[in-house]
Amino acid sequence: MPAAEWRVARLATRRRAAVTRAQVETVSGRALGLFGLVFGAQTLPLALEQSSALVEGAGPALMAVLYGAMAALAVASIAKVAVRVAALAFAVLYALALAAWPFIVADPAAMEGETPWLYYICTVATTAAVVALPTPIAAGYTIVVPAFYGVIRLLPAGGGSPPLLAVLDAMYAVILGSVVLIIVTMLRQAAEAVDSAQEAALQRYDVAARQHATENERVKVDALVHDSVLTTLLSAAAADSPEEQALAARMARDAVKRLDEAAAEGPGALDTVGLPVLVRRLRAALTTFSAPFTVRVVNAGGVELPVEAVDALYSAAVQAMVNSMQHADGPGHATRRELRIRGVRGGGCVIEVADDGVGFDRHEVPDERLGLRVSIEERIANVGGATEIRSQPGHGTTVTVAWPAAEVGGGA
Structure with missing residues (x-):
């Protein structure tokens, strides 16, 4: 295999083995969809139990909205269609549900000492924000939403927990969300750097491959002209007898055919x-x-x-x-x-x-x-x-x- 073609083939192998930004987004979205379903299943018994403390009909409606959004997110991540839209929708719906929680608790006494079930899917919401939003906005969401939960935790509707426990709960959610944010951001930056490097390398190797193909074509045409065209012209110039002229005509037809075949082949793309x-x-x-x-x-x-x-x-x-x-x-x-x-x-x-x-x-x-x-x-x-x-x-x-x-x- 010529050197230029071998380098291009090696580059293509490396490109297939590298992690791209698209793959990072796909993996992040599917991980979010999977863990959303897992966390949702774990919180379902607690959500059913706490529904009796809410305004009539509010518990089932809240579960239908949030669990439905998580299911839609899982489907979108598997199908790789509108993943960011689904993640953004869940992040927004979760923030709205958190803001509505103090107003839909009809029996605060029943929540005394309890942890609202929304807390256990807070990390799903912050991860959804990381997937759907630019990094600065996602970072703000990761801090503000858990902090808001900490405030709700102090209220009778949120269980009336001691301030220290409320702060620890909020800090725990912030730390988990920040870890996800840092990991996804680092993976995105690394993948973008790899993508840029591969694109630049492909452009350089494409130029080299085209030059190599052009040089091969020039050598091929030169050999064809020397072996067929010039030989045919010399034979035709020296042809005196009818037999020699017929031979020169056949050689001319063969030369034209070979030229047509060479023109039809042309240099092709190597990558x-x-x-x-x-x-x-x-x-x-x-x-x-x-x-x-x-x-x-x-x-x-x-x-x-x-x-x-x-x-x-x-x-x-x-x-x-x-x-x-x-x-x-x-x-x-x-x-x-x-x-x-x-x-x-x-x-x-x-x-x-x-x-x-x-x-x-x-x-x-x-x-x-x-x-x-x-x-x-x-x-x-x-x-x-x-x-x-x-x-x-x-x-x-x-x-x-x-x-x-x-x-x-x-x-x-």
Whole structure:
């Protein structure tokens, strides 16, 4: 195996073995869903017991809301769909339940010396905040919510515990939440550093691999020209008899055939890239734009694409977003823009750039405008992909680019 190809293959092996940010988020979400179910099952008997001390109907309603949110979180984490939304919903619902607790306890005497069952799922709520929120906000939640529980613990509705016990309970919840926050944050930072290093290394090795393939192609073409074309020309120049001329004609046909075969083969891509790399590149491009785009990513983990396809999808998507910023805005209208990326498990990708702007009539676009025809459609077609452009005046525009071509039209 040539050195450049061996280095690329080794790099691909290392990339598959490394932990990525997407994997960290998946593991964190699934751990949260699993432990949420475990903690919920453990607190169920206590929750049923304390329901008699609450306002009639409040106990079952509270359990239905919180346990239902935990079940939804577990399902979302397994399916890897809307995990952050489910985690955020549970964190918010838990904080609201904690705030409502003093008002729904109808018999404070029945709670004397008891620990409200909400305490035992406090760590689930702080972990959900870590998964769903940016680190600074999650850190605030990890401190404020347990501290608020400590205050409730002092009240008759919270058991009327001594101040020291209330502080210890709150500190214990803060410590557990902080440990989870630190671990997840460190894993995220480490995974991001690995992702960045891999992306930079892939770009360097991609350049080296392309140069190597180009050099191999040049040597192959040089040998072909020397062995077939020049030999054919020399034979044709020296051909005097009909037999020699017929031989030269056959040699010419053979040379043309070999040239056609060489042109059809061409240099190919030597490596694949994970779809999360393309997602990060597009997110980085968005930071340089003056207009905001809402980004939605589905099924990015585990999808590998050829380097040439990634380059074409990235360039075409950026061009579509630039076109939207240049042409979609109308007077007195705030245009909403979306970038939707969907991975296909078999090894494909669909990207949609959509806006609700002024739209346009495709047939009225002048031929000299190359933004759609060359920068998007031909670029994607050259790597075996397909493009679909849907737009009407006054009804916005959606540009869909997909690789391979069979994926276009599937929707994101």
